[in-house]
Amino acid sequence: MDTSTFFLYLLVILVTARVCAEVAVHLGAPAVIGELTAGIVLGPSLLDIIQPGETIRFLAEIGILLLLFEVGLETDIRKLINTGRSSVLVALAGFTLPFVLGFLLAKLAFDLPTLVSLFVGGALTATSIGITMRVLIDLGQRSSREGQIVLGAAVLDDVLGVVLLALLYEFSVAGGITLGNTGKVLLFILLFFLIAPVAARLISILIRHVDTASDLPGLIPTAIVSLVLFFAWLAHAMGAPELLGGFAAGLALSRRFVLPFGIALRTPPEFFMRIEAQMRPIIQLFTPIFFVTVGLSLNLHEVDWSSAFIWAFFFLFLLVAVASKFGGALLTPEPLRQRIIIGVAMIPRGEVGLIFAELGRTSGIFDDSVYAGMIMVIAFTTLIPPFLLKTLYQDRPADSGKTGISDTKKPPSEGGFRGDDS
């Protein structure tokens, strides 16, 4: 790709995302739906005018990392610990039920081979933290109790999904699973979660000291982006999903950060506000690129709309995908309304689901119709919940300006990174 084409692609992605997001908000839908739609419009499903090269994909990855960083930054770790039991319950049920039900449905009702059925079940497990949190942020419900439960559960789900993917991949390549490898993957991920927040916290203290001592402006943008990239890289190196690196970096810089043994460290409010103010435009620039590329990666033409198999597959697995995520939510001791919200918020699959489907196709495990069915299920789980959540939250006010400093020029609409102005 030459530079000029790249500029044009990036330009078209940014402008289309914004226009579609404005239309979506005007029609009463969350902005993220507009950005996903922009991808579907520009991609192979409709116009087919953007072929995202390596660079667009990398920029999209930075976008989702930064969104997770922001989610971490705005997380109150004590709330996360308070909601821990509910989160674990939601995550475990929301992982096990789709996997088992998906596997059984594929194996028994559709008579698919065992390995195919395992991949189908796996693709149904992981909740998309990015889409779920983005919708809650758009609705101003990031800091609500159910928001915290969903966040904790989605993080756990992502970890479990990646472990499962590693195991299934090994199984499909080697024909078996060794307990040693499974243990290693789990150990590394556990290590990452113990080390990362503490290390990120130490680095953030270093950044603050350099910032005070340095005469040179511009430290915060490069230092914070570097920190996020470092933990994404570290997460990957230790076998954890890269996204969790972004989340860990954000968590470590959040207002109140609790180390193990109850040592609480407060980020000085002045430093926290400068980080928030300077990172906000960067996050706002990169995140739409991610959601557009999710839309770009769906190809609705791959679906043979006249096949009965596809429709049966689609409806039954969509049912499983939706119902199975409610299982854990209904078990929690929350009020019914909250349980319903949690269940709905856990529905979107997104990235990890798509990675499962893609791996299934490229390794020859999925044939075209199973792949198309999976893609449709994933697409619908991603597109529907934002509307349901918006309806469920209709009569409830957004968190009032909890998410940090407001833009002094335009207080009501730029309170948070993506706005708490539902």
Added chain:
Amino acid sequence: MDTSTFFLYLLVILVTARVCAEVAVHLGAPAVIGELTAGIVLGPSLLDIIQPGETIRFLAEIGILLLLFEVGLETDIRKLINTGRSSVLVALAGFTLPFVLGFLLAKLAFDLPTLVSLFVGGALTATSIGITMRVLIDLGQRSSREGQIVLGAAVLDDVLGVVLLALLYEFSVAGGITLGNTGKVLLFILLFFLIAPVAARLISILIRHVDTASDLPGLIPTAIVSLVLFFAWLAHAMGAPELLGGFAAGLALSRRFVLPFGIALRTPPEFFMRIEAQMRPIIQLFTPIFFVTVGLSLNLHEVDWSSAFIWAFFFLFLLVAVASKFGGALLTPEPLRQRIIIGVAMIPRGEVGLIFAELGRTSGIFDDSVYAGMIMVIAFTTLIPPFLLKTLYQDRPADSGKTGISDTKKPPSEGGFRGDDS
């Protein structure tokens, strides 16, 4: 390249650039020297641990575009018009003298073929706006009279350099130059300069209206970056250097913008300040990537240090490169001190020079030793002037906070994008 490697590369580039910039400033050199050094250290000249792929190069291009945008944004167009005559004089002499002297030296003293000599002369013509303005910004002299003269001259030089490159390229491929093509290139560039600022101004008014009407935060980062990308693409499509698109977009959003026929349009200060505050972190993130990649693109190993030809070539052409840029500066009616500063500021070659050299090598016009000699000359013209300028400005105060709002948290050191704290 996989995502994880990309994260690591970008991380290493950002961190090394910052560390080297801090060291440079500590040693009394401009920050940009540190960033160029970081590239030389990480690149083939020394450690050879970073092979910038397509993505890093694209990010670097965005970096230089945004820097030019910032230069345009901070430009007072009336000052630029006031200094117009001096700029034109400096540019014409600073273009003609290096080209003619370089050609004659190559042809007569080194007995090189005509086409090679033309390319050598061409590579010596274009002033690097990016490096020159960055140094003046670092020294807080962006808005000084000589800063404005250099800016105007560098813009003109870049246009002339690109026209010459187009002509020489045609000459080397087709064996001749048609007057029609030359006229077409010139006409398009002229058109671009007439249309671009007006169009950008109209778009910026549109952005302001959408910004007022929209409920969705995050308009400014995506809209302004899109605007810059659009004009870079447009400039390229019309045969002008892409950088000038970034400059035109910035100019159109500057505080006081004058249309032809003397119609002055003021950007509302509140809107201007929001653009500045929100674009600053994005610019600070991207620009170091550009300067690091300039360092990465130099390979000091390509120089056969024992060859007498290389040293003779290097010293004589360096002399021509330095002396010829003083020609125009000395003709201006400015005080002697200003004339010297202008002469020094025009010395850095950089991008366009490297493009000439690269085209010379890949088309087989330059052999290894001529290429290595050119690279050395370009490297020295880029590395030396920042030190000279810093010395020349030692006893003069920086512009005091002319460049817009200051970061309320840290007023003295973040007055401008890259700091006016010399």
